[in-house]
Amino acid sequence: MIGEKTTEPLWWGLFSAGGVIAAFLVPIHILIAGFAVPLGWISDTGILYRNWSVRIYLFILISLPLYHWAHRFYFAVNDMHLGVPRKPLALLCYGGAVIGTLITAWVLLRL
Amino acid sequence: MSGTRPDKSKLYYQKVSATWWLKKPSYLLFMLRELSSVFIALFLVIYLIQLSQLIDGPQAYVSFAQKLSSPGWILFHLVVLAFALYHSFTWFKSTAVILPIRIGERLLPREMIIALNIGAWVLVSLVILFLFLALKG
Amino acid sequence: MAEPTVTLNVTRYRPEQDRAPTNQRYTIPYKNDWVVLDALNHIKDQMDGTLSYRWSCRMGVCGSCGMMVNGVPKLTCAAFLRDYYPQEIRVEPLVNFPIIRDLVIDMSDFLDKLKSVKPWIIRKEEKPVSQGEYRQTPAELEAYKQFTQCINCMLCYAACPVYGLEPEFLGPAAIALGYRYNLDSRDQGRDQRQGVLMSHDAIWQCTFVGECSVVCPKDVDPAAAIQRTKVDTTKEWFQSVLLPWGQK
Numbered sequence: 001m002i003g004e005k006t007t008e009p010l011w012w013g014l015f016s017a018g019g020v021i022a023a024f025l026v027p028i029h030i031l032i033a034g035f036a037v038p039l040g041w042i043s044d045t046g047i048l049y050r051n052w053s054v055r056i057y058l059f060i061l062i063s064l065p066l067y068h069w070a071h072r073f074y075f076a077v078n079d080m081h082l083g084v085p086r087k088p089l090a091l092l093c094y095g096g097a098v099i100g101t102l103i104t105a106w107v108l109l110r111l
Numbered sequence: 112m113s114g115t116r117p118d119k120s121k122l123y124y125q126k127v128s129a130t131w132w133l134k135k136p137s138y139l140l141f142m143l144r145e146l147s148s149v150f151i152a153l154f155l156v157i158y159l160i161q162l163s164q165l166i167d168g169p170q171a172y173v174s175f176a177q178k179l180s181s182p183g184w185i186l187f188h189l190v191v192l193a194f195a196l197y198h199s200f201t202w203f204k205s206t207a208v209i210l211p212i213r214i215g216e217r218l219l220p221r222e223m224i225i226a227l228n229i230g231a232w233v234l235v236s237l238v239i240l241f242l243f244l245a246l247k248g
Numbered sequence: 249m250a251e252p253t254v255t256l257n258v259t260r261y262r263p264e265q266d267r268a269p270t271n272q273r274y275t276i277p278y279k280n281d282w283v284v285l286d287a288l289n290h291i292k293d294q295m296d297g298t299l300s301y302r303w304s305c306r307m308g309v310c311g312s313c314g315m316m317v318n319g320v321p322k323l324t325c326a327a328f329l330r331d332y333y334p335q336e337i338r339v340e341p342l343v344n345f346p347i348i349r350d351l352v353i354d355m356s357d358f359l360d361k362l363k364s365v366k367p368w369i370i371r372k373e374e375k376p377v378s379q380g381e382y383r384q385t386p387a388e389l390e391a392y393k394q395f396t397q398c399i400n401c402m403l404c405y406a407a408c409p410v411y412g413l414e415p416e417f418l419g420p421a422a423i424a425l426g427y428r429y430n431l432d433s434r435d436q437g438r439d440q441r442q443g444v445l446m447s448h449d450a451i452w453q454c455t456f457v458g459e460c461s462v463v464c465p466k467d468v469d470p471a472a473a474i475q476r477t478k479v480d481t482t483k484e485w486f487q488s489v490l491l492p493w494g495q496k
Contacts, residue, residue, distance in 0.1 A: 006448035009485035012478055022151050023202035026195045028236035032243060033158050034188030038179035046165040046172035048247045058162065062155045069152035075455045076145040081129040081413060100156075107163045121263035122346035122354055127412040138409065141457045205456060209475040216387070 011071050011094065018068025025061055055108045063101040070097035143194075144201045150194035157187075203228035254278040254333050256287055258299065259340045261347050269347060272296075278333055284324040285313050288339070288351075301351035308465060311401030315351050316340040321406035321463045342406040358402055361418050364444050365426030370437025388433040395428035395473055397466040404460035404470050416449035420460035420470035423451055427473040430480075446481050454478075 036042040048054055070093040077084050132138040164175040178184070207224035253275050261269040274291045282290075285303055292299050303313040306325040313324045318338050329337070345353035375382065404420035405411050411419050418426075426445050430438045445451055454474045461471040 006446070006452065008448060008452040009446075009478075009482040010489075012452065013482045013486060016482075019198075019202055022148075022195070023199040024232050024235050025239065026151055026154065027192065027199060027232075028239045029158065030154055030188055030192045030195055032240065033161060034154070034179065034191065035185070037176050038184065040180070042244065042247075044173075044176065044247055045169040046162070047169055048243070049162055049165055051246075054246075062159055065148075065151055065155055069148040072145050072148040072455075073152075075453075076142065079145075079409065079413060079455060080132065080142075081127070104159055107159055107166070111162065111165050118263075122348060123261055123263070123269060124346050125341075125343055127344070127409070131409050131412070137459060137462070138457070141455075145455065205475070208469075208472045209479060 011067070014064070014067035014097075015071035016068075018064040018066065018071075021061060022065040022068055026065065029061065049108075050111050055111065059104060059108055062104045063097075066097040066100040066104075067094075070094045144197065147194040147198040147201075150191045151198060154188070154191040154195070199232060200229075203232070252278040252334075254287070254329055255336045256284075256291070257336050257338045258288075258291070258351070259347075260299075260350055261341075262298075263349060273336075278329060280330055282329045284315075284317055284322075284327040284329065284337065284339060287329060287337075288324060299351075300349045309399060311399035314342050314401045314403050314406070316343060316406065321403035323401060323403070323465050326465060342402060344406050344408070344412040345402070355402060357415075358400075358405060358419065358421070361422040362400070362425065365418070365422050365429075365441055366437060366444075367422075367425040367429055369429065369432065369435050370440055371434075372436045382434040384433055391433070392428050392431035395424050395431070395468055395470075398425055398428075398468050398470075399466055401465065403463045403465065407459040407463040409457055409459070410453050410455060414449065414453045417453040418444070418450045420474065421468075423454075423477055424468055424470035424473035427477050430477075442481070442484070445477060446485070451477055451481065 032042065037044045049058060074090055074093040077089060078086070128134070132142040161172070161175055161179070164172040179188075203225045204221075206228055207221040210224075212219040212224060255273055255275045257271055257273050259269050260266070260272045274287075274295055276287055276290050276295070279286070283306075285306055288299065288301055288303070292301075301313070301315070301324075303325065304310040305312070308323055308326050311323075314321060315324050316322070316339070317324065317327045318332065319340075321342060324339070339351065341347050341351045341353045345355065345357075348354050398421055400421060402421065408417075408420055411417050423445065426441050429435045430441060451474055454471075456471060456475060458471045461469045464470065
């Protein structure tokens with residue numbers, strides 16, 4: 001409805017931040033964690049990730065792009081006109097990102 | 112004269128096909144760009160699972176990483192990498208459109224902004240790689 | 249010597265007799281310097297006076313003659329036959345709009361949305377004529393000039409898949425024109441427009457497909473205008489939430 005108040009800017013802001021993080025940081029991490037370490041090009045015991053600064057970095061790296069996914073995926077499914085009802089889809093996407101954020105924090109705290 | 116609005120009862124409403132995005136190359140590329148976010152999210156989930164192995168100690172972390180060397184996982188990461196790179200480049204292109212940079216009187220050309228973004232991305236990636244190699248222990 | 253010909257495959261819709269649109273083929277003389285509009289005028293003048301379509305200036309400034317040519321939104325006064333000849337040329341009314349008759353679409357939705365962004369200079373207080381004109385530096389003009397070029401031809405609405413799917417979406421031209429006035433140094437009406445621009449569905453349905461800017465015949469780049477409006481609106485929203493004092 002035109003004229004209705006909206007929290008859309010919040011989600012768009014998170015989407016943008018997530019998009020920036022994903023654009024600049026994700027490719028190198030795919031190379032490291034998806035190829036270099038598994039294939040033995042680089043050895044990694046993982047203890048680096050127990051460092052607090054590194055945990056904060058990892059929290060940002062993993063959680064923000066989840067909001068990027070949530071926003072883009074919600075609109076893509078709507079644009080594909082699959083007839084998926086809006087409110088449940090929004091809950092799944094944005095709720096999923098929030099839950100993902102909490103799980104990420106929980107995991108990183110326990111490392 | 113009945114005025115300027117047409118008789119609504121006789122209007123023909125053109126329908127939009129649900130597969131509109133398959134009908135034009137530019138629309139398909141758009142949808143692939145949107146779906147790249149799915150693969151990025153998938154990677155991050157796998158990455159988090161990989162990191163979480165450390166809860167059970169470095170041994171568990173290392174043996175999980177070895178599981179990721181199987182052909183299936185390598186293929187997964189190749190697909191993920193392709194979509195992540197597609198996201199990066201389309202993101203830099205979008206940034207050039209959305210955030211114009213003015214130097215004095217002139218606008219920086221969009222190609223230049225994209226090139227600067229790519230340069231920054233390469234730099235950041237090398238810094239991350241270097242820090243990882245130096246600090247991983 | 250046989251004259252070269254070209255065939256136009258044109259949508260017909262006569263509400264008094266048709267349930268749904270059909271099409272009709274017209275074979276006309278091919279002239280190297282004709283545009284699709286010339287072809288339509290030839291058909292109407294020489295072959296079938298019942299064909300209905302809009303046109304006016306025939307030089308790309310009035311925005312009247314927008315139609316789909318081979319599935320692409322174009323000004324028919326700017327679509328040269330020679331770019332399609334000798335293939336058959338499909339001419340259809342702009343998509344995403346209801347059809348009134350033949351190639352004529354109902355633009356009321358666009359006009360309502362355009363009006364809703366108040367595309368005119370809004371002053372808190374009008375300057376009396378005796379105080380002289382509003383002054384603007386070349387740099388101030390540069391800031392919004394590109395977005396003044398819109399001729400309201402609605403090609404961008406036909407190109408936008410979101411407008412086709414979401415009836416509430418404001419659409420490229422309306423948002424670009426709202427943005428144009430917000431950027432104009434003479435304007436003081438930003439607050440009045442924000443209510444419309446900031447609201448749900450108004451700009452947020454846009455997913456930056458970018459096709460609007462691709463088809464725009466005047467290089468307005470509405471896609472850029474919309475994304476920049478999103479940035480401005482988001483900044484303002486975060487400011488109003490995180491720093492509520494200093495807001496009215």
